[in-house]
Amino acid sequence: MTSKIKNLGEIGLIERLTKRIKLDKSVVLGAGDDAAVIRWTRDRYLLYTCDMIIEDVHFRLKDAAPFQIGRKALAVNISDIAAMGGVPRYAVISIGINPATPVSFVDRLYRGIEALAKRFKINIVGGDTNSSRKLVIDISLLGEVEKENLVTRSGAKRGDLILITGAIGGSIKGRHLNFMPRLAESRRLVKNFKINSMIDVSDGLILDLGRILKASSCGAVIYEMAVPLSKDASSFASAIKNGEDFELLFTMGQKEAARFFKTELARFGTDVSMIGEVVEKRNGIKLVDGTGRIRNIKAKGYTHFD
Amino acid sequence: MTSKIKNLGEIGLIERLTKRIKLDKSVVLGAGDDAAVIRWTRDRYLLYTCDMIIEDVHFRLKDAAPFQIGRKALAVNISDIAAMGGVPRYAVISIGINPATPVSFVDRLYRGIEALAKRFKINIVGGDTNSSRKLVIDISLLGEVEKENLVTRSGAKRGDLILITGAIGGSIKGRHLNFMPRLAESRRLVKNFKINSMIDVSDGLILDLGRILKASSCGAVIYEMAVPLSKDASSFASAIKNGEDFELLFTMGQKEAARFFKTELARFGTDVSMIGEVVEKRNGIKLVDGTGRIRNIKAKGYTHFD
Numbered sequence: 141m142t143s144k145i146k147n148l149g150e151i152g153l154i155e156r157l158t159k160r161i162k163l164d165k166s167v168v169l170g171a172g173d174d175a176a177v178i179r180w181t182r183d184r185y186l187l188y189t190c191d192m193i194i195e196d197v198h199f200r201l202k203d204a205a206p207f208q209i210g211r212k213a214l215a216v217n218i219s220d221i222a223a224m225g226g227v228p229r230y231a232v233i234s235i236g237i238n239p240a241t242p243v244s245f246v247d248r249l250y251r252g253i254e255a256l257a258k259r260f261k262i263n264i265v266g267g268d269t270n271s272s273r274k275l276v277i278d279i280s281l282l283g284e285v286e287k288e289n290l291v292t293r294s295g296a297k298r299g300d301l302i303l304i305t306g307a308i309g310g311s312i313k314g315r316h317l318n319f320m321p322r323l324a325e326s327r328r329l330v331k332n333f334k335i336n337s338m339i340d341v342s343d344g345l346i347l348d349l350g351r352i353l354k355a356s357s358c359g360a361v362i363y364e365m366a367v368p369l370s371k372d373a374s375s376f377a378s379a380i381k382n383g384e385d386f387e388l389l390f391t392m393g394q395k396e397a398a399r400f401f402k403t404e405l406a407r408f409g410t411d412v413s414m415i416g417e418v419v420e421k422r423n424g425i426k427l428v429d430g431t432g433r434i435r436n437i438k439a440k441g442y443t444h445f446d
Numbered sequence: 447m448t449s450k451i452k453n454l455g456e457i458g459l460i461e462r463l464t465k466r467i468k469l470d471k472s473v474v475l476g477a478g479d480d481a482a483v484i485r486w487t488r489d490r491y492l493l494y495t496c497d498m499i500i501e502d503v504h505f506r507l508k509d510a511a512p513f514q515i516g517r518k519a520l521a522v523n524i525s526d527i528a529a530m531g532g533v534p535r536y537a538v539i540s541i542g543i544n545p546a547t548p549v550s551f552v553d554r555l556y557r558g559i560e561a562l563a564k565r566f567k568i569n570i571v572g573g574d575t576n577s578s579r580k581l582v583i584d585i586s587l588l589g590e591v592e593k594e595n596l597v598t599r600s601g602a603k604r605g606d607l608i609l610i611t612g613a614i615g616g617s618i619k620g621r622h623l624n625f626m627p628r629l630a631e632s633r634r635l636v637k638n639f640k641i642n643s644m645i646d647v648s649d650g651l652i653l654d655l656g657r658i659l660k661a662s663s664c665g666a667v668i669y670e671m672a673v674p675l676s677k678d679a680s681s682f683a684s685a686i687k688n689g690e691d692f693e694l695l696f697t698m699g700q701k702e703a704a705r706f707f708k709t710e711l712a713r714f715g716t717d718v719s720m721i722g723e724v725v726e727k728r729n730g731i732k733l734v735d736g737t738g739r740i741r742n743i744k745a746k747g748y749t750h751f752d
Contacts, residue, residue: 145552146545154573157539157556161563161570167536176571178536178588181487188571190586192540194578230473230484233463234498234584239452243462246451250463257467264467265482265494267460272500273580278540280496280586282484 172355173293174223174340175283185290187283189220195275199317206245208317209277210252216342217281218260218321219386223340224292225330226285227323230263233279236272249277260323289330291390296337296356300391300418303400305410308345308385309373316384325410326388333400338390345380348389350425350439359423362416362437365430381440391418478661479599480529480646481589491596493589495526501581505623512551514623515583516558522648523587524566524627525692529646530598531636532591533629536569539585542578555583566629595636597696602643602662606697606724609706611716614651614693615685616678622690631716632694639706644696651686654695656731656745665729668722668743671736687746697724 145153158171168185169177175189193213195201204212214231221228233253237246257264262281305322322340329335337356341348345367353360364376373379392400397414405412419426427437451459464477474491475483481495499519501507510518520537527534539559543552563570568587611628628646635641643662647654651673659666670682679685698706703720711718725732733743 143549144545145543145547145549153541153552153575156553157559157573158570160556161560163569163571164567167569167571170569170571171573176536176538178571188536188538188588190538190540190572190584191574192542192576192582192584194542194576194582197542197577230482230494232482232494232496232586234496234586235459236498236500236503236582237451239450241451243449243451246459247462250466253463254467261470263469263473263476264464265469265473265484266477266496267463268497268584269459270498270500271503272582274578276498276500276542276578276582278496278498278574278584278586280538280540280584282494282588 169292174220177224177290180284184284184286187221187224187226187285189217190278190280191216191220192276192278204317206248207252210249211256212317213277213279214253214256215319215321216386217279218256218323219340219342221281221283222321222323222326223338223388224285225289225326225335225338226283227327228260228262228281228283230265230282231257231279232266233264233277234268236270236276238273238275239271291330291335291338293337293339293352293355296352296358296391296418297393298358298418298420299394300336301394301397301414302360302362302389302391302416302418303397303412303414304368304387304389305412306387307368307370307411308341308387309370309379309382311372311382311384313372315370315372319386321386322388322410325408328408329390332404333392334396336391336393338388341385341387341389343383345385345389346425346437347439352389352391353425357421359419359421359425360416361419361423361426361428363428366413366415368411368413475598480526483530483596486590490590490592493527493530493532493591495523496584496586497522497526498582498584510623512554513558516555517562518623519583519585520559520562521625521627522692523585524562524629525646525648527587527589528627528629528632529644529694530591531595531632531641531644532589533633534566534568534587534589536571536588537563537585538572539570539583540574542576542582544579544581545577597636597641597644599643599645599658599661602658602664602697602724603699604664604724604726605700606642607700607703607720608655608666608668608695608697608722608724609703609718609720610647610674610693610695611718612693613674613676613717614647614679614691615676615688616680617688617690619678621676621678625692627692628694628716631714634714635696638710639698640702642697642699644694647691647693647695649689651691651695652731652743653745658695658697659731663727665725665727665731666722667725667729667732667734669734672719672721674717674719
């Protein structure tokens with residue numbers, strides 16, 4: 141039987157390429173986090189990421205306005221830079237689009253990109269347009285972060301509390317097209333607190349938590365009752381697996397978390413919930429439900445090829 | 447009648463987005479050249495570009511081996527960095543691919559990317575993979591260039607000679623899948639000579655020459671007999687319009703060109719031909735044929751939406 145990509149999984153697919161190409165010393169962190177980290181100036185790193193969205197995979201033309209599609213294409217990238225503690229600076233945009241598309245559609249799509257570019261002061265410095273049957277937009281985004289504010293997936297420590305911004309689940313009902321990347325929240329966090337690890341929840345809470353845990357060689361206990369569900373979420377079970385929440389999932393030491401809740405939360409502007417604790421790796425991920433019953437859960441969520 | 451993208455043209459499509467977003471002072475050069483130029487260190491600029499290739503637009507699976515497709519996806523980007531006088535450093539790769547694709551196909555595609563990444567010491571620092579019916583690969587490439595070696599499209603001067611590496615035409619017969627980006631040539635040129643303007647010939651000699659002339663507010667006279675045709679070229683008329691030659695087209699002052707031909711060409715390793723001269727803008731592009739007859743020619747070539 142021929143081995144197909146769908147049996148390999150998305151992460152295996154990326155790793156297959158990146159693991160065999162050596163990186164030079166200027167690369168602080170290669171593939172495998174929300175963005176790559178590259179040496180830049182004495183006190184700052186460069187962050188580098190890309191995200192592609194494709195018609196009928198990430199959006200349907202009958203459900204999404206062109207403004208929303210353009211906006212989302214940039215928003216998912218900003219979310220990646222936010223997850224590293226940085227700020228976005230420069231973007232290049234590749235678009236494949238059907239030549240029969242009305243110009244007015246493109247103008248509205250661009251207005252969606254422009255809206256976020258202006259809000260977050262991102263320089264759109266280049267692009268490539270191609271004819272394509274299905275609409276495809278790939279944005280590559282460069283950001284920067286002060287060395288001391290960089291947060292990766294690999295810094296979670298046993299005893300850390302696990303926190304999340306906003307609420308999760310049911311994003312497909314519309315939030316995935318309209319969400320505001322948690323950039324302001326990320327910057328307030330990294331500038332004022334010691335954040336040990338962070339990721340943006342793009343492929344489901346449990347899958348993305350699993351990525352932090354794998355990178356940090358840790359396990360976790362999650363308290364079901366503490367997980368903030370969106371009003372759009374149909375159930376807890378689906379909410380923790382569905383993708384595209386674009387909330388920040390992060391861990392910090394207990395004292396630091398206490399300081400956050402005491403001094404910062406009231407003026408933070410966005411809800412932050414403590415949903416669990418980082419434990420030893422051998423525990424895997426344990427879920428504690430409302431009755432105190434504990435069960436093991438696998439790090440599953442949305443991937444393109446699973 | 448609704449205005450369609452195909453009536454707008456590729457350049458109009460990109461400009462529609464980039465012209466309305468203001469750039470901050472750190473951007474030396476935004477969209478409109480082979481790569482964007484961003485302030486980097488005291489003595490170097492960062493170069494930033496992206497290029498997307500799509501199944502059945504840029505290649506057909508029945509004509510192109512997966513190795514060649516991967517290789518080409520990176521090669522076209524390296525060619526853009528070369529056209530600015532720089533060296534490529536970091537790449538992120540977005541791929542849309544059918545989940546039913548055999549893993550062996552992906553491995554060979556990656557080997558094509560890897561081959562050039564190794565040769566040119568490019569760090570592959572990230573990626574995004576998605577399911578897609580048609581294969582689409584978008585690579586974004588960061589490069590760097592010493593400030594004094596940067597070459598743009600806008601520096602051509604009246605009296606400059608117009609030069610081109612290699613030979614053009616008939617690339618579709620195979621060269622477009624196997625070409626070696628003219629990076630070594632570009633670096634020898636910018637390090638040892640004053641190059642006033644440069645572009646890589648991706649959309650046809652005349653169209654890309656037109657881009658230099660427009661950016662530099664100049665015209666040109668091209669000598670038909672001097673244009674080096676590839677053995678694959680079917681005619682002069684088609685060779686100067688067909689795309690994907692990926693040769694370097696550049697201009698330099700007459701004395702500097704004479705010094706190049708006298709001191710450098712013999713050891714340069716790649717043919718360089720003098721094909722014409724930069725003249726005043728009001729001349730447009732004039733073509734002089736073998737009998738000395740002069741005719742005007744419009745800057746046409748391959749674009750996705752014309």
